[in-house]
Amino acid sequence: MASRPSKRRIAIIGAGFTGSVLAAHLLRTAEEPTSVHLIERAPSVGTGLAYSTPNSAHVLNVRAYNMSAFPDDPRHFLRWLWAQDDVGSDDGGLVPPSGHAFVSRARYGAYIQDVLRNAQAAAPPHVSLTVTRAEVVDLAQDMNDGDGGIRLRLGTGPSLNVDLAALCVGNFSPSPPSVAEPEVLASDRFVAAPWDWQALAAIDADAPVLILGTGLTMVDTVLALEDQGHRGPVVALSRRGLLPVVHEETRPFKSFVHPQVMPHTVLDVLIALKADVRRARAAGLDWRSAFDALRPYHHLLWKNLPMEERRRFLRHARPYWEILRHRMAPEVAARIDSLVANGRLTIRAGRLRALRLLPDGVQATVRARGAEGGIWTRRIGAVINATGTECDFGRIDHPLVRSLLERGLARPDPLRLGLDVTEDGALIGEDGAVSRRLFALGPVSRPPFWEMTAVPELRNQCTAAARHLIGLPLGISPLPPLRMPRTRVSQ
Numbered sequence: 001m002a003s004r005p006s007k008r009r010i011a012i013i014g015a016g017f018t019g020s021v022l023a024a025h026l027l028r029t030a031e032e033p034t035s036v037h038l039i040e041r042a043p044s045v046g047t048g049l050a051y052s053t054p055n056s057a058h059v060l061n062v063r064a065y066n067m068s069a070f071p072d073d074p075r076h077f078l079r080w081l082w083a084q085d086d087v088g089s090d091d092g093g094l095v096p097p098s099g100h101a102f103v104s105r106a107r108y109g110a111y112i113q114d115v116l117r118n119a120q121a122a123a124p125p126h127v128s129l130t131v132t133r134a135e136v137v138d139l140a141q142d143m144n145d146g147d148g149g150i151r152l153r154l155g156t157g158p159s160l161n162v163d164l165a166a167l168c169v170g171n172f173s174p175s176p177p178s179v180a181e182p183e184v185l186a187s188d189r190f191v192a193a194p195w196d197w198q199a200l201a202a203i204d205a206d207a208p209v210l211i212l213g214t215g216l217t218m219v220d221t222v223l224a225l226e227d228q229g230h231r232g233p234v235v236a237l238s239r240r241g242l243l244p245v246v247h248e249e250t251r252p253f254k255s256f257v258h259p260q261v262m263p264h265t266v267l268d269v270l271i272a273l274k275a276d277v278r279r280a281r282a283a284g285l286d287w288r289s290a291f292d293a294l295r296p297y298h299h300l301l302w303k304n305l306p307m308e309e310r311r312r313f314l315r316h317a318r319p320y321w322e323i324l325r326h327r328m329a330p331e332v333a334a335r336i337d338s339l340v341a342n343g344r345l346t347i348r349a350g351r352l353r354a355l356r357l358l359p360d361g362v363q364a365t366v367r368a369r370g371a372e373g374g375i376w377t378r379r380i381g382a383v384i385n386a387t388g389t390e391c392d393f394g395r396i397d398h399p400l401v402r403s404l405l406e407r408g409l410a411r412p413d414p415l416r417l418g419l420d421v422t423e424d425g426a427l428i429g430e431d432g433a434v435s436r437r438l439f440a441l442g443p444v445s446r447p448p449f450w451e452m453t454a455v456p457e458l459r460n461q462c463t464a465a466a467r468h469l470i471g472l473p474l475g476i477s478p479l480p481p482l483r484m485p486r487t488r489v490s491q
């Protein structure tokens with residue numbers, strides 16, 4: 001039997017916000033000898049998908065005061081911002097002491113890079129960080145190691161043996177529309193990944209553009225088109241044609257939620273929330289104050305909803321939840337409003353029926369929503385798929401996750417929100433066994449929580465996960481798997 005290395009070896013796969021902040025927490029808190037391996041396939045560490053945009057018009061959708069990487073130091077990001085010489089140069093003015101400002105996502109990426117750098121510089125000698133540029137393409141429980149350790153296969157270079165691995169692989173591009181001809185999807189008229197800035201830049205400035213989706217990703221895309229001087233008309237389409245609402249100032253408000261009397265149906269949550277909104281209005285507050293007062297309880301509310309109620313929420317309330325919860329910064333909303341007002345952007349409600357390749361473009365056929373809607377057909381120059389991140393792991397083409405599913409080390413959750421994990425992030429395998437060594441954090445771990453998308457939730461998860469990973473006992477013999485029943489739901 002191989003002897004256990006004296007250091008605890010932890011691999012973090014993916015160095016966006018989640019992976020980088022988890023690494024920073026491990027460097028800060030590990031009391032025993034620990035080596036942290038942070039592995040990222042992209043050229044830059046710390047930025048991930050959200051914070052790697054080069055466009056300064058792409059601002060955070062959360063105010064600066066709520067974007068600290070550290071839950072125990074809420075003003076950390078603000079102090080960092082104020083210490084920057086050029087703050088305000090691309091962020092629409094100085095950030096006020098209240099932190100009520102929406103700064104660029106690129107700047108936030110620089111902050112996370114500094115968080116990681118500083119944590120590395122301040123780490124005690126018994127904790128080390130190694131950053132590797134590589135894609136992890138496969139992962140297996142290593143029986144040759146004699147202790148059930150993890151072997152990671154990298155796309156380039158040798159494999160890596162560790163004791164624990166955390167998948168922080170983030171957000172995925174939307175799946176293509178099933179009604180599109182394969183020729184459309186294969187053509188350069190279809191932009192499959194809405195964050196592919198090069199593909200957006202290649203769109204003919206006079207081309208009519210159809211954007212699938214009317215959420216925050218559509219908003220990003222429209223701003224990018226505008227900033228590159230796009231002149232053609234832009235139509236954004238979604239089933240209901242709902243735009244994200246705009247942020248407004250909120251005030252502290254006491255939510256209806258009481259841990260001892262949690263609602264067990266979506267209807268009860270809505271009734272209570274409406275009552276809160278009425279109370280807030282009576283007190284002279286905006287509805288957002290009541291809505292935001294629920295934020296600390298999202299996980300508890302979700303946990304108390306039976307599976308059928310969760311399903312009901314996703315079927316009926318999700319589109320409304322998304323636009324009310326994930327809002328636009330006021331300056332962004334103002335630009336979108338003016339584009340709509342001057343006819344440059346049209347928001348349509350309807351269902352895409354077909355995308356057909358023509359010699360000079362793509363023909364889109366749409367059934368408009370509502371009784372008088374009917375069918376409309378347009379020739380367009382480019383289609384951008386901005387329908388939101390894909391979270392159904394049955395549809396995501398990611399070599400590592402595919403291999404985990406094939407090996408039975410992971411399974412999608414029954415509601416197709418991400419990977420099936422415990423509240424600690426431990427992966428649940430195909431047979432219901434809870435892994436003691438494999439974890440998933442960030443948006444892929446959404447199923448037990450519903451909201452595990454934005455920084456205020458992710459930073460808490462990273463803090464708790466770091467504590468958990470450094471506290472786990474690592475025995476010499478293979479750990480017996482725990483078992484979790486699969487909750488039966490009809491698909």
Ligand SMILES: Cc1cc2nc3c(=O)[nH]c(=O)nc-3n(C[C@H](O)[C@H](O)[C@H](O)COP(=O)(O)OP(=O)(O)OC[C@H]3O[C@@H](n4cnc5c(N)ncnc54)[C@H](O)[C@@H]3O)c2cc1C
Pocket residue numbers: 013014015016017018019039040041042047048049050051059060061062105134135136137168169170171195389400441442443453454455456458
């Ligand atoms: C466009 C966009 C804008 C957003 N804006 C905000 C905002 O303003 N405020 C907010 O709070 N939240 C925002 N979010 C939510 C976002 O989910 C989180 O803030 C956060 O960025 C998620 O970070 P992550 O590290 O989990 O995921 P990601 O940022 O997606 O990072 C995952 C990383 O893993 C790497 N990776 C994946 N697979 C492998 C592999 N096999 N091997 C090696 N590396 C791998 C990827 O290259 C990537 O760098 C936004 C999300 C998006 C998509």
